[in-house]
Amino acid sequence: MRVSEPGSALLMLALVLPAIHACHAETVERSLPADARGEVTIVNVAGEVSVEGWKQAEVQVKADLGSGVERLVFESEGKATVIKVILPKGRSSSGSSQLKVRIPEGSSLNINTVSADQKITAVRGSQRLQAVSGDIKAQQWGEELRVKTISGDVRLEGHEMTAVTGVETVSGDVTLDRLAGEVALITVTGDADISMRELVRGSIRTTNGDLRLRTRLARDARFETEAVNGDVELLLSGPIDADFDIETFNGEIDSCFGPKPVRTREFAPGDTLRFKQGEGSAKVRVKTLNGAIQICND
């Protein structure tokens, strides 16, 4: 059966698998035609979700459905395709399912999981990945990528294409590699290790954990970071043309360039360092409560 032409909203193709009784696991494999730049939404409660972008105008699902899964919904309407694992109401998360999905590489992707790892490769549209727990690994291909998770490590690998990347997590380490453009990160507990070809806008807030950022600052870049407990290490490559406002309440500042930090508080041990390098076109602001701050050339 073919999906109707886009715009013909009256015709909806639904492919719904037969209801699966509890205690029977099942493996299914299905495909549906899909728009090359459509939107794909995947919901899985527990297990694993693995998504790969490909050049076909088709969404393909291979699902190992655990016992306790009521059914798998796989349907499309217009440009939107939905894949959803349904558990019986009131059932606890005993229905673990492994989903392997292939989608047109130009698709935008939304994933919602509770207790599942997510792994996404070669998807070039925008991505919104949400999880309660589980590790998330994805690639940044130049479109907006937003990750929201509670517990689990996040690892995003970019291709140095200017884009917007946002990560909100509570507990787990964050590794952002080879990004460029804008980055926003909020985390509570866990270390963050970020490398960028060039930073245009950056905002990083962490409560407990170390931050390491390695990047080149774009002209007129804006970067601010606040950490409560943790060290901050900035490694800046290329010519540095920035205004620095660095402050720690209970820690030390170590800068490879610029003046020496000064102690500005009579009864607290922290340092302050404010200076301009070059014309000061970029603005760099780093504030911590307990922790050392190091700024150096990369």
Added chain:
Amino acid sequence: MTEHEPDQLDARLARLDRNIEPVRDLWPAIAAAIAEPVPHTRDAGSTRWFSSSRFHSGRSWAIAASLLLMIASSAVTYVVTQRSMQAEVIRARQAVAQQLQPVLAVMPANFGGQMQMDAEYSRAHAVLDAQFAVALQSLPVPERARLERSVGDLRRAARELSAMLAEHPSDPLLQELLLSTYQNELGLLARVNGLQSATSLGADL
């Protein structure tokens, strides 16, 4: 924090004798005390939080700062409970900073007192906290424990900042970090509630 490889200092510290003999016998006083009827005491091992509230002179500054914190916290509450988008949070923080700046510049250095978040913030916090408690129950146990620990870390950080702020009330860095920590907490509660509703077990989206 970066863990250091064991080194000479660590080895020396670990070799210190953990025992130090008392020069006099402390047992008689202990024996006498435990032989007495038990008075009402706190639970052993409980942690009592220290919160200093030194009120210096300058009551009018205390009122002014409290009013400003009410404005700031209302802005925080509105933005964070309506949406948790990063852009809005950044704009709210900038608005808060602009509101605080004129008064901070002239506030006397020895301003003291314990700042209280306003009633609206407290209400929003209570609502989110109650929803969070419900959302927590539906999580698998390991995730629930990790989340509780992180929320605990966040709240401990806020308490530590509050305690430091009570001793250094006009320190803008502490004020900024504390407001930011409160924002993070509200944002976290809202986010957990939002994630749970989006993937609630057994329910179709």
Added chain:
Amino acid sequence: MCSSAVLEQSLSGSDVPANEGMLVAAARSGDAAAFECLYRAYCSRVLGLCLRMTRRRDIAEDCVQQTFIRAWRSLAAFEGRSAFSTWLHRIAVNEVLMHQRNRENRSELDHSPNPRSERFSSGEAGADEPLQYQPAGKERDAGEVMDLERALASLPEGSRHVVILQAVYGYSHEEVADMLGIAVGTCKAQLHRGRKLLRKRLGLSELDT
């Protein structure tokens, strides 16, 4: 019962009395003699902790006594999930912190002229004060041990507490954070700072191994 248990503990070099479980059970049912055995087994360890944290023998002894009194009254709450010594240490740390809070609230005079400067100063206050205990150790190590104890005593309070609990008594970051009521990250930051200051005072380089 008490003397033989303690003798067996000291002969074996163990930190734990041989029949600790029995002693705890007996003490829990009201046997003061059994509790005295536990006191004899652990008092010097608890004193070591309190003395290093408070730097004052009179205060440390008071904390030790309060620790055991409180432990006696809370024995029903000890479920055996941690070692008895760990449980005692938690109570002892709480006593030390309570004492310090009460002292700050009463504005008692301490060694340093200003309680604030003791908390946030570079830690020189107390560095030249005589140590109020005799560190144990072989004769040739005694000088080195004395230097280390003196350097430890000179640390700012926050760092000192963390270094003592973590580096001397071997508790993890999470345990130390829980005992002191601070965030784990704060604990790590304080430890980092404490070690840095100790290295500086002892003339050790960063790369000493």
